[in-house]
Amino acid sequence: MSEVIVITSGKGGVGKTTTTANLGVGLAERGKKVVLIDTDTGLRNLDLLLGLENRIMYDLIDVTDGSVPYKKALVRHKKYDTLFLLPTSQVKDKMSVNEEQLIALCNELRKDFDYILIDCPAGIEQGFKTAIAAADRAIVVTMPEISAVRDADKIIGELGRADKEEIELIVNRIRPQMVRKGDMLDMNDIDEILSIKCIGQIPDDELVVTSTNRGEPVITNHNSVAGQAYRNIVGRISGEEIPFMKFSEDGFWVNLRRVFGW
Amino acid sequence: MLESIMKMFDKTNKSSKEVARDRLKVVLIHDRANISPEIMKLLKDDIIKVISNYMEINKQDMEITLANDETSVALVANIPVNRMKHNYGILR
Numbered sequence: 001m002s003e004v005i006v007i008t009s010g011k012g013g014v015g016k017t018t019t020t021a022n023l024g025v026g027l028a029e030r031g032k033k034v035v036l037i038d039t040d041t042g043l044r045n046l047d048l049l050l051g052l053e054n055r056i057m058y059d060l061i062d063v064t065d066g067s068v069p070y071k072k073a074l075v076r077h078k079k080y081d082t083l084f085l086l087p088t089s090q091v092k093d094k095m096s097v098n099e100e101q102l103i104a105l106c107n108e109l110r111k112d113f114d115y116i117l118i119d120c121p122a123g124i125e126q127g128f129k130t131a132i133a134a135a136d137r138a139i140v141v142t143m144p145e146i147s148a149v150r151d152a153d154k155i156i157g158e159l160g161r162a163d164k165e166e167i168e169l170i171v172n173r174i175r176p177q178m179v180r181k182g183d184m185l186d187m188n189d190i191d192e193i194l195s196i197k198c199i200g201q202i203p204d205d206e207l208v209v210t211s212t213n214r215g216e217p218v219i220t221n222h223n224s225v226a227g228q229a230y231r232n233i234v235g236r237i238s239g240e241e242i243p244f245m246k247f248s249e250d251g252f253w254v255n256l257r258r259v260f261g262w
Numbered sequence: 263m264l265e266s267i268m269k270m271f272d273k274t275n276k277s278s279k280e281v282a283r284d285r286l287k288v289v290l291i292h293d294r295a296n297i298s299p300e301i302m303k304l305l306k307d308d309i310i311k312v313i314s315n316y317m318e319i320n321k322q323d324m325e326i327t328l329a330n331d332e333t334s335v336a337l338v339a340n341i342p343v344n345r346m347k348h349n350y351g352i353l354r
Contacts, residue, residue, distance in 0.1 A: 146289075149286055150289060150293065153290050183281070184278075186279075193283065193286050193287060193290065260329055
């Protein structure tokens with residue numbers, strides 16, 4: 001059975017597109033057939049994060065307005081041959097595609113793919129409403145920062161109003177050292193405030209920046225803690241029970257510190 | 263180091279994370295209680311409908327608002343009653 005998952009956040013810059021790229025690669029690594037749809041029309045970026053920016057011929061708008069069949073617009077990933085990108089237009093705007101068109105497209109894609117991940121634009125305007133329309137499941141990305149948490153709460157409310165029942169949370173860019181000092185909200189705090197199911201917490205990791213520079217999602221880097229966190233999320237999305245990384249006084253980080261004598 | 267020892271003894275001094283959490287909890291109570299004027303109108307009409315089964319009310323002067331204080335939100339209704347209806351129950 002195929003699943004349509006929208007990755008959304010409200011606030012910009014919290015890591016929606018990075019998360020979409022990493023989850024897509026992670027699911028494809030497991031042999032799933034995955035298509036990633038960029039719906040941030042006018043501000044296209046998912047192609048860059050996947051290293052596919054030079055291979056785009058057609059875009060989402062060409063497909064939804066009927067100019068080309070979707071198979072012509074899909075860009076196959078260089079390394080993972082079950083991973084495809086449907087890029088959006090960099091020149092048109094968010095009104096160029098509507099809810100019905102995206103729902104119809106996703107229904108077509110369901111026949112061929114296990115997972116359809118939709119990268120949502122920031123904000124709560126029409127672009128957001130269009131992006132969530134076709135989704136069975138929503139993943140809200142936030143950061144341990146008051147403005148990002150407040151915006152996540154707003155988005156969760158909007159998803160509820162749109163009758164989305166399966167909503168999950170990813171807390172991105174946690175800084176373990178600040179959490180330990182009591183200077184940063186951790187996953188449990190955010191869990192308590194937003195009261196929705198958390199499926200992942202990702203530590204801030206310089207390797208995310210370097211891998212983004214290269215167009216290779218960090219999930220493939222086995223030396224990266226963020227990569228490990230993303231692999232855990234992919235497992236949870238696939239229905240596995242995987243314990244959460246611990247950033248507080250016991251567990252993984254303390255052991256790591258002991259080993260390296262920090 | 264000294265800073266963290268100082269913090270341990272100073273119970274009144276909340277960590278910045280606790281401050282963030284407390285501020286968020288309060289602001290979200292208010293955010294979540296914000297309902298659109300359209301919904302408020304529907305709620306008001308429904309309340310009028312129910313109360314009218316039991317009493318005659320002054321619809322012009324009635325007031326229904328959400329009152330916010332520091333940590334909670336209340337639905338406050340001020341509904342002037344003209345007179346009771348004696349056949350209540352039959353209308354239900």
